[in-house]
Amino acid sequence: MSLSDNEFIFTLSILLLLAGAIAAIVFSRKHKAANIISNCFCIGASALGAVSVIRHLLDGGGIKQVFTFTSNIPLIEISLRYDNLSSYFLLILFVLTFAVSIYSIGYISHYYGKRAVGVFNFLYCSFILSMMMVMLAGNLITFFIAWELMSVTSYFLVVFEHEKSENVKAGTVYIIMTHLGAAFIMAALMIMYALTGESMIIGSNGLFADIPEAFKNLCFIFFILGFGTKAGIIPFHIWLPKAHPAASSNISALMSGFMIKTAIYGILRFTLGCFGVSEVWWGTTILVLGIIAAVLGVAYALMEHNIKRLLAYHSIENIGIIFIGLGIGFLALSKGNSFVAGIAIAAALFHTMNHALFKGGLFLGAGSIQYSTNTKDIEQLGGLIKKMPLTAIFMLCFSLAISAIVPFNGFVSEWLTYQSIFAFLSEGSLGMDLIIILSAAALAFAGALAAVCFVKLFGISFLGLPRSESAKAAKEVPVTMLSGMGILAALCLAFGLFPRLVLKVIAAVTSEIAGLSLLENISNSTIPICSGISIGNNRMSMAALLVVIVVLVVAAIIGVRLTGGKGRSRGFGTWDCGFVEINERMQYTATGFSKPIRIVFRLLYRPYRKLTVKGEIPEYFPDKMEYKVGTVSIFEKYIYDVIIRWLQRFSRRVKYTVQTGSIHMYLSYILVTVIALMLYGRLF
Amino acid sequence: MTTYMDIISIFILITSFALVASKKITSYIKAFRIQSALLAMALAVMGYFHFVESGRIDTLVLCALIIALKVVYFPKLLNKTYDRVEHKVEKDFFMNIPMLILLCSGIVIFVYFIISGIGSFGNEDVTMQVVNMVSVVLIGVFFMITRKKAIGQIVGFLVVENGIFGAVMFGAEGMPLIVDIGIFIDLITGILIMGLMVFKINDLFDSINTNKLRRLKG
């Protein structure tokens, strides 16, 4: 029990989180104190935890037991332990939590005196704790308990601002969806237990691998349904764009940055870790789901003008990208191609980390915008780059990273995914080249659309003229919030420039879950300080590229100075074609910006426009006109609404045909049952 | 002896048919009274034999109870209640009489089909009586279903009780006395409570048509 001892540090961080939760309740009278103290606890906890898991991974990993509790109720046994896979995801969680908690210190200040900050922070800490527990769950029941706790705590965080009824609705949709998913997961876990009698999932002694194929497939379907709902893959995504805007931004950062990744963890843990991949169609399914999610996610994101809903749809897209990586990996494994599998799964894991970083950052940025302009609608923003320069820079970094543009980390993971696809194709042994190349195309398309979408987000909200008073009055956010975002931005750049830092860690994971050797395949001695990756003849070194670009830019500056001398420049208004001076109403709106794409894909968006004219004789003397354009979510309209309506009608019918209120009817039920049962007794 | 019992049980069954067939409340209260009387008669005979053979008087006690309650008191109570609450005459049943009769006979046939399937009761010759009594029970329930008035349901419940009691009496000899006593206590309190509630229903709904009690649905 010393600080050199990983488990000890780890336990310490858990205890710190608990302390944070308790402190939040204890100090709930004093909002400021409660907030600062519990967030400090979270910061400390995540720092310690990060240290311990990094050390664990670099020491070569293995399984470490943290905590065990065996209740004397049968089957109820809590076992917390972690191996490399868990510690990698925990690392993501800790990094994210570290930044977000720093951010929260400043961000939550706008709750002071308005809301129960103590309760909020209590939920915040327990949410982090529950996510940790999901990663640490050593056996089936612990996993399920942690999973449900995570859902419940996040539900309460989503509905925390419960004056707005849409938040409550969003929360309801969220928890119902996630609980239905959980039911499938539970069924799968039950089947696993019933068939093997084994309940350890971390360090299970390989019993799950002997489950008959049919049941493995059944479990796989259940897992895809259950975890897919949590991950928000289409068509189970509808809760996601509702829940994320409802939650306050630091929570959405955690939810989108990490919570939906627990699904990735679950899939890896149960299918790869417990069963091992044997069926080809598993990989195909995941791949196809990934393609759909990637393309449709970004496509829907383009149509959104509420920053947080836009980001939520981008989470769907990125989950899709991760799924593409996983799918390729699973396919490769089922074909016994460990080289490709290693790269693909590494790419998926890497993208998980990256998405946590930049999406977390983006949500924090959205939070800052909301904090200083208290609006989420980018049509109300504009010109913020002058009011909040640092936030703008960070947001720019995140936008570049999520659009997979060099030299940020998003590009590296997508590059790895492309490489795995390419390597798999060049093996070319299997008949599904088309799906695979389509996944490459989907990646490219999604990347390009994402770039457009973030040009829209950044351009409309930060550039140009402010479109509303609140945007005019915006001020830079407090330093804690800035530093929270700054850390993430710096990490985005760092992991882009030196990806091998992360890949070293990931190698431990891939070698553990599927016995895949990674570093040998990607390492490259010729390119300096673990900056570059080279697979076969394909090389990539963001650091070098950045250097080149910088050199060229400097060269350009010098060249221009030499040829053109010291340039004179004059400030003047934007060209207004000689009419009245440009004002904010004349600017291109986000709606207009995305219109071409809306028109091109009208089949998908079902755009509608409504012009309502008010006035006593509207057609001749209109007082007021309302013009509304929008798009329809086909999934909600044609799947969910239908199902829900059907269910409710069915329920009402049953209710009023069974519970008619007529006592004679009730008595006749009894008589009929008697007769039926007497028949049963006579016949059987 | 057995034949005698059979005959009485058949009569009891017939009275329940009469019950179903009767239109007016007073008339089916009368039918119920006759049925109880038949039950009491059977008990009296049985009790007499018991007394002669083994000097047991519990059967006779039961017989007395039956006469006191089911032949005298309950019909009286019901009639009084009926006089107090019923102002207007309205159609009391959902289906017309022949239909009801047909269904009841169907029930009897069904029960016979079922019970005859059962191998043996301790001794063979009670089967007939058990069949009749079980059909009386089911007919009682059926009667409750078909009558709208609260009183009709009380009577139906009483008929069900009669059937069960008959089943005990014919089929299951030597049921402990305490059980029978308990049954009677429950019966009395039950009927009293129901009678009380009939008044309340009449007050609040100004009718004892239980078909109007349909606010609690869903």
Added chain:
Amino acid sequence: MSFIYLAVPLAAVVLSFLIKNRKAIYGVVILSSLITMLLTLWLTYVNVSGGGNGLVLTMGILYIDSFSIIVLDIITILGFFIHIYSAGYIERDYISGKIDEKQVKLYFILMNAFVFTMLVSVSVKNVGILWVAIEATTLASVFLVGFYNKRESLEAAWKYIIICSVGIALAFLGIVFLHLSSTGVIASPSQVLNFTDLTVLAKGLDSSVLKFAFIFILLGFGTKVGLAPMHTWLPAAHSQAPSPVSAMLSGVLLNSAMYGIIRTMTIVNVNLGSNVFTGRLMIFFGLLSIAIAAIVILTQKDYKSLLAYSSIEHMGVIALAAGFFTPASLFAALLHMINHSFTKSMLFLSTGNILQKYHTTNISRIKGILKVLPVSGTVFIVGLLAIAGTPPFGIFSCEWNILTAVFSGKHYIIGSVTAVLLAVVFAGIVHCVFKMFFGEPPSEVESGEDRIAGTAVIVVLLIIVAALGLFMPDAAINLLNNAQAIISGGVC
């Protein structure tokens, strides 16, 4: 002498009949319920410390073993809590002029009579007396259901008494058949209808008659348990009764009826040598109840009848688990009885607080409970999550056990269907009820908890429920195992 606990509620009945002073009555009933609880807990302690299948106390027709002790403890412990709660609740109704002095008296007389009948029903070994007692529970509680003398409550009471009486009558027919089936093997009149002896002699009983006995008993007691399609009285009664009474009905009464069913099931299964016959019926009715409850809950407008439907659902789960009749599933069923009783009573008691604030059970008229009643609101929402099977509460742990038992029995389809139906119930509860808690409360409702005792009771119950999820005293586990052995083994 150990059956003295039966006398205490009777004494309470008499005293509350005699005493004039309202407050004194409160004191008496709370004290008596406390004494009853302590006595039964002592019995439990004795029983646990007596090894083997646990101590079996018998005195004449009175009889107790580990199984009855469990139900007994549920009755008395919850009886204690509910009495504490009732005092405050009734006092408030009295102050607000809803009821008069006489009704207060009546309430406690009937309440204790109710408790007494339930205690009798689980502490006799004669099925006939068991029947008498259970019929008596109906008679004792019918006026409690119709307590407020409104149209709805009267209607509910009428349906309650009629349907339950008919059902119970059928149960008695079943008992007659039970007797008939045993006439061949009964040695002495003391053994007549005596389930301990019948279980011993089970092999000799006449199976074909016994089957019918079980059918009728299942039907009759099933009516009282609230298995679909005989459940129809239950939502009405639970929604109209005063909240403490609903808590009593749904948390306690249903168990004692279920007790009767399970007792008979043991005899039948021992006789038939397998649980196929009974299992089919129990599983069928269990699933049917769960399904109907799940579907109806989806569009429920009244939070008390929603809770009633959830009781139906949980009784279905218990029936399901008991139907499988494996040691694990029986254990889980008993565990579920306990957890459900505590959770459900807690919920009904908290609805009492809400009802007295908002004066309506209509969900759509209620908003912002969390602001009006911070404590009971929180208890209620957490309790709802618990009853819907969210970890780490008791209901979850035993549902997990039950489902595991089902799946381990290779009944994958039944298991998956149950899992999905439970999820649907959760969805229904969240969808219907949770909007009550949020938003701005209506202006006329003044916020703030009152009735400290009542709130304290539900908080304590919540703590118990939360604890039951993960921890259970070894004694209790021991007891449950004994009960499970008694039920499945039969020999005691």
Added chain:
Amino acid sequence: MGYIIIQLVLMVGLAPLINGIIKKVKAFSQKRKGAPILQMYYDIGKLLKKEMVVSETSSWIYKAAPYVVFGSTAAAALLVPAVTNAGGLNAAFSGGDVLVLLYTLALGRFFLMLAGLDTGSTFGGMGSSREGMISSLMEPSILIGLFTLGLASGSLSIKMIMSESLSKVCPIADPVYIIIFFVLVIVLLAETCRIPVDDPATHLELTMVHEAMILEYSGRQLALMELAAAVKQLILMTLIVNIFFPITAVLPAGVPGVAIMIILYIVRIVLLAVVIGVVEVCIVKLRFFSIPNLAALSFILAIIGFVNYFVIGR
């Protein structure tokens, strides 16, 4: 090192010439004398000396954009070797492959689109939104095309792709290559805002895309923007000529060989420019919303090429 200098000089120095040639071809077809071939050099020289008018609405993004765009495009230029003898291939910047090329260009485009939005002018917004649509529609087909070429050469690095086609006798005869060639030509026209996608000659707001984005720019910033655009165009052309029309003839080693190589390269580029000019003359500009059809065409072509590769290619 020498090669890198050559590469840079070639790319940046040659780029303006292409526009000149294309313009000349068009002028010729219209019986005009047209501007001198070197006109764009004069323009750039002039612009470098002129005063800049900077919109007061704009922010540092606007000022930084020209340099970032130019820098990234030039860096991308380093990835595409113009001189394809052994030395030239090896000297090409090894820190990247086809994907890096695409996403480096994407960096430039990102800033270009931002710059369009920065001034708050409607033209800029319009331009960036259109640019966004076109580029994202073109992305999949270019990627599949290059992937297919990569598969044919067993690697995604441009160097390997080019040396692969060097090893072929006449790559354009290969059905896969010819299909991908058409794909890349469509992409070239689209990405460099040429007819039928955009008409660089007009400033009519109904049609313009690239011009709209850089409408506010003036002086040296405009010069850099124009130059960058030209370089981007040259990059794509270089890809085409060096992959589909490589110099397979054996050349003397050392300086003379390189010199010949460079000359041949320029010749091929000029020829391609003439072809593009002819194409521009022969076809009319498409309606903006029929561009997706063009993209679809190229995508289908790319897929066909890919399938072809798997059916007959190996």
